[in-house]
Amino acid sequence: MNELFPIFLKLDRLNTLVVGGGNVALEKASALLRNSPGASLTLVAPMFREDTLVYLKDFPQVILCERGFEFSDLEGRDLVICATDNRELHVGIKEVCAERHLLCNVADTPDLCDFYLGSIVQKGDLKIAISTNGKSPTLAKRIRAFLEDVIPEExxxxxxxxxxxxxxxxxxxxxxxxxxxxxxxxxxxxx
Ligand SMILES: C[C@@]1(CC(=O)O)C2=NC(=C\c3[nH]c(c(CCC(=O)O)c3CC(=O)O)Cc3[nH]c(c(CC(=O)O)c3CCC(=O)O)/C=C3\N/C(=C\2)[C@@H](CCC(=O)O)[C@]3(C)CC(=O)O)/[C@H]1CCC(=O)O
Ligand SMILES: NC(=O)c1ccc[n+]([C@@H]2O[C@H](COP(=O)([O-])OP(=O)(O)OC[C@H]3O[C@@H](n4cnc5c(N)ncnc54)[C@H](O)[C@@H]3O)[C@@H](O)[C@H]2O)c1
Incomplete structure (x- = not known):
């Protein structure tokens, strides 16, 4: 049984930190911004890939900090997403988030996640979030594409x-x- 509880967040009112600036950080940041273009978002990383920079250009409210993560970066955040290539760093961030009751997602690491990102179907004001309980993100993607196809624009x-x-x-x-x-x-x- 899938015991996860889905909620629909107003990300423009919350303060989200993404740690990392590479491929996975782009995947997670774009998942947020595709749904919530006004999301209040900060990314911190010593290196930002070109693709990430190009994508984020269209979102002037997004703040980029070009340096390594510091624990003070967690101050004032509501959500944290770890997306670096440093697992020990993720474990450390997750630990401090738990102490501070901060919700934390560690990309591709279900054990360390308080919440998962879902596959999202969007048709106008209709939004459907899909979870496979972490079993198969690829199947979630397929189900999303199927629903996008069968639900009419009307x-x-x-x-x-x-x-x-x-x-x-x-x-x-x-x-x-x-x-x-x-x-x-x-x-x-x-x-
Ligand atoms: C939905 C989506 C949202 C998003 O990220 O935007 C999402 N993953 C997506 C795509 C995707 N991710 C991966 C592949 C490669 C193929 C494959 O493995 O299937 C593909 C497919 C592709 O890219 O084509 C790799 C992967 N992902 C996770 C692991 C670790 C593990 O399973 O142990 C590994 C192995 C890493 C490795 O090999 O090292 C874990 C998670 N990925 C989740 C979400 C959460 C569970 C969601 C659920 O319940 O279904 C969870 C638990 C945590 C989280 O990250 O939040 C997005 C689809 C968006 C869309 O298109 O609709
Ligand atoms: N690219 C993928 O689709 C994919 C798929 C499965 C697994 N992974 C794994 O996920 C991890 C990340 O992959 P990627 O492709 O995004 O790597 P990447 O090299 O594109 O990005 C890594 C990012 O982490 C940042 N970083 C490193 N140390 C940091 C620190 N102290 N503070 C803040 N940011 C820091 C780097 O500056 C960089 O922006 C890797 O371990 C990779 O093996 C990647």
Whole structure:
């Protein structure tokens, strides 16, 4: 059984640190920024790969610190993602994060993670997060691609229609739920 609990974070209100500036750091930072372009994000690394620098150019709020990680970098953070090539450093950072009740993800190291990144399907306002409980990120990627393909773009119109209706509904909470269930009961998605 997958016992992970998914939540949807407002990353523009949280302060996230990515330790590392190479391929894996780019993968994790781009996963965050693809979903939350306004994410408040800092990367610290003595070396930033060209690809990372090019990608991050489009996100002026992202702060780059070109030096080795220091424990003071953890001050004021809400989330930390370790993505360097130094495992001992990751173990040390994870330890201090635990002491400070800071949520920490160590890329590709499930044992050290408080949370995993998921595979994310996005269609307008609809977002679906997929987890395989760490069993197979590749399968998660395949399922994402499948869902992206079968969920129609028109889902956004449906969502906007429902939003408009729910704003106009009068009556008590139970009556609203009944009306909304009635409205959506025959909804079938076809491509
Ligand atoms: C979803 C996604 C999010 C993201 O990172 O953005 C993500 N990994 C992605 C891709 C991917 N990662 C890897 C491959 C190579 C093929 C393969 O191994 O399958 C591919 C596929 C590819 O790149 O094509 C390597 C890998 N990953 C982990 C390990 C360690 C281990 O399993 O022990 C190793 C071996 C490293 C090594 O060999 O040394 C571990 C984790 N990777 C997770 C997330 C978490 C579990 C998510 C879940 O429950 O499914 C978890 C536990 C922790 C974390 O990192 O958060 C993103 C897909 C985005 C998308 O396209 O939709
Ligand atoms: N590239 C991949 O897709 C991949 C896949 C599986 C596993 N890995 C493993 O993941 C690790 C990272 O891979 P990568 O390709 O991102 O490497 P990389 O060389 O591109 O990046 C490593 C980053 O870590 C930074 N770093 C090193 N010491 C640091 C410190 N003290 N403080 C802050 N940053 C520091 C470096 O400056 C660099 O930016 C490696 O151990 C690699 O074997 C990589």
């Amino acid at each position: 889902i956004q119109e449906g969502l906007e229609g429902m939003e408009a209706v729910r704003k106009t509904l009068k009556g008590d909470f139970q009556a609203k739920i009944k009306a909304l269930n009635e409205l959506t009961k025959d909804l079938v998605f076809r491509k």
